[in-house]
Structure formats: structure tokens, C-alpha cells
Amino acid sequence: MYGVYVSTVRPRLDLERIVDAATAIADEGGLDAASMRAVAERLGVTPMALYKHLDDRAALVDAMLDRVLAGVASPALTASWDDAVRSRIMAVRAALSSHAWTRQAIETRERATPRVLAHMDALMADMFEGGLSADLVHHAMHALSTRMWGFTRDVLPTPVPPDDPRERAATMAAFATAYPAIIRMATTAPHAGEACDDDAEFAFALDLLLDGIRRRHEQAWTSTGAGDALRR
Secondary structure, three states: OOOOOOOOOOOOOOHHHHHHHHHHHHHHHOHHHOOHHHHHHHHOOOHHHHOOOOOOHHHHHHHHHHHHHOOOOOOOOOOOHHHHHHHHHHHHHHHHHOOOOHHHHHHHOOOOOHHHHHHHHHHHHHHHHOOOOHHHHHHHHHHHHHHHHOOOOOOOOOOOOOOOHHHHHHHHHHHHHHOHHHHHHHHHOOOOOOOOOHHHHHHHHHHHHHHHHHHHHHOOOOOOOHHHHHHO
């Protein structure tokens, strides 16, 4: 009777497998969960084995981020400069939204990866193709800030009112007296009291920025003099 041979040889460890494992761990438990030790355990190797392929954990996070950005599609070649910029940013937003940890990764990077630089370069190239000056492109990139990565920093949340009806009424009355504009907006705007549509709010803010940049371009805006830059 012949026995069944079962191979115990593990697949060869390479950077691709390491990034796969780290990305899966981060998707499950957040960026902090994807430690070198956790990745090594997932792959069934010692942490030291990872350092043959990566200098440190920062390099691992860089590789993870570049992997996500590699899947971002380019805009149509016929698009106007502002449509191209919008398309790139919305494509990045879509790609990163599938990996919640990417926002933390971007905000904590101390060095720009090749894919990060390529995205920034592509945005600037779109603007230059549209005839924008280097001066305006410089300021536009500052204005876009984290929006070029498809997210924005949230405003500070308003206080949560008490559950008790009487305390709630008293708190809301005091709040309305102290901050009438907030109450007016929160109670009379369309969809007041409902959760905001993050996608719609992001697109609204991005369009405002691009419209403003386009107007500056049409007006041949320059930042000549610090005072002029602020007044314009």
C-alpha cells in the first residue's frame, strides 16, 4: 500500500507575498496591526526573514501604499485639465476607500514613494497641459492638500445632547442662544439632521477648488508680492 506524499515546502518568500499579507492584516485590523511580527506570523516565518526584503516597517508601509496606488486608472486623454485632475483624484479616492488604513499611511509618511510622486507629478502635468503657470500650479497643489489623495480632515464634531428629554431641551436652548448660526444651518438646511453624504461633500469641495483655480488661470493670476498673494 502506497502512502500519500504531502509536500511541506512553503512557497518562496518574496516582497509580493509580504505585501499581500501585510495588506490583508491592515484591511482586517488597521495599519497598526500590520507589524513586522504579525506579518511574519501570517507567513509562517521569523520576523528577521522579512528584513531580507525590506529595510524596516516604514518601507513595508510604503510598499503597501504603492500597491494600492498602482491600481489607479488614468483619465481619458481628451479631458480638459480640470476634468483630468478631478478624474485622477476621484480615482485615487475610490482606490483608497477600499483600504481604510491608507489615510493613516499617507498622513504618517516621512518620505514620498515612487507612486506617490508619480500621482503628484501627473496632477501637475495636467495643469501645465492646461496652460497654468508654475506659480499657479504651486499654489493649487497647496490648496488641494490632502484632497489630492481623496480625503479631507473632518471639522470638529458638535457636542452630543443628553438623552434625558428635559436636559436635552435645556441644552439645545442654551446652545441655540450661544450659537444661533449653527442651529439655523442644522435645522433649516436640506436633509438637516441626516448623516452627511461624504462622497457628495468631497466632490462639492473639490469642484469649488478647481473652479477657483480655473478662474485664477483665466485672470492670469500671479503671486507677485506676499501681500498681493493674500489679497487676491
